[in-house]
Amino acid sequence: MKDTLFSVEGKVAIVTGGLGQLGSQFANELLKRGAKVAVFGRTMRSHSIEQLYSKEDRDFNRVSFHTVDITDKQCIHSAVDAVVARWGVPHILVNNAGIDTQPSAPAAVSGPFENFPEDVFREVVDVNLTGTFLMIQAVGALMAENGRGSIINIGSIYGMLSPIQDIYAYKKNKTGIPFIKPVAYSAAKSGLYNLTRYCATYWAKKGVRVNILSPSGVFRNTQDAEFQKNYCERMPIGRMARSEEYNGAIIFLASDASLYMTGANLVMDGGWTAW
Template sequence: MTSQFSVQDRVAVVTGGLGQIGTQFTKTLAAEGAKVAIFSRRPFSAAQIAEKFPEHTDRIRVYVASVTDKAALEAATAQLIEDWGVPHILINNAGIDSKPDGNADQNAPFEDYPQKYWDEVIDTNLTGVMLTSQVLGSKMAEAGRGSIIMVGSMYGMVSPNQALYAYREERDGKPFVKAISYAASKSGLLNMTRYLATYWAQKGVRVNLVTFGGVKTGSFDKEFIDAFLERVPMGRQAEIEEFGPIVQFLGSEASSYMTGANLVLDGGFTAW
């Protein structure tokens, strides 16, 4: 008997599928028998795919398409459909945030936050998701089935706690504010999910959001991690491997009566 959680031979698209979280989604789905198309801004050779995904090379392909370029998305989607057919799963994973160690203007106080950084984040995290869903979701709707998975953040549900970043100003002697753009973009996904879920419900396309909390990467300052974990009821960050199974669940028949939902994996951060 085939498991309801099976994604065997389903075609999945993962935007930003070469990043840290996207790579985990790609590995999880490919390991479970899905064919995974990565939509990436940059080309990736067969040799690079083999090096990054040595166990599932035959089930993974990279298509060059930025989520902010509708023409490129349409071209990549047409080629994907020719290669593997209309996808069953779309994971809207591509996203950007202000870099903690980047240009100081990216983490300036709200009163001085430059519009260009707002535009960059909104264009990718919100407009890019709309365009990708428009191009691929319409093909799913025509086929009468599909699962679209939005990748959210706890900062789409609650405001960033600026106290977590206070040590930066004390250490560096200049203001450091977690920018508004990321939180605004991720909160926008909440209602985009509900909108598309109700819009395509009669066409057999399900749309759900996964809200993730902090994941262990080794790239954060100890001061931040210590302060952050004091606010997580489970007292730890997520392991990257814990993020994969949820997209398998949402891409399978196990979630066939779920749409418009927000699944929260944050160790309890937003429960307090």
């Protein structure tokens, strides 16, 4: 029996930040299942493209790459027009591009709240929240005209809850400089939850669904051992997520399996928010 419930075959998707750790996973999972994928990213390095996307997908018109800064409306519209001209109006939009402050960040951008720089706050909100808004505005409007579409925003447990600063306290012992997980990412991601609900209800009768996926931390081999230990001790499942572990949620939200779901927050966090 052919499984049509979770099918994305023949659909057209846009994945922002598709050369990043999670975005490349999402895009490749969609490709593997027969969707065509337009990858939007701020920088399109050919060696990253060749490393992350198969020659077959690149050669057979299944994937396209677009240099797009999602904070630039004009740039978004030109790229969306190019996708529409090539494959038609997208069925799926994954708003994955984002910026965060890692524990390796310089002290100037990871100091106390009282001195957190306004320009950095604005930049993080601009990319994570305003950029997502601009992408939804451009693509959602076309989807609504066509009477179908699934928009998936990528949130974060840090947009639902405040970060636990104790996890990062080891940095001060190690380097003498405290690392305070900044407010900007939390505030920006938090805004995505009501952007999601607003657009979901706004377009509900037009057949456009808008949902948000809330992941927790993903393992990277560049993370400090102390950070991983502290994080995993707090995590009910006892480990960080693997890069590919959110792909199932993307396929569920992109396909007809979630046809009656809109405005929802799909939390996939190893149990982080359960206690």
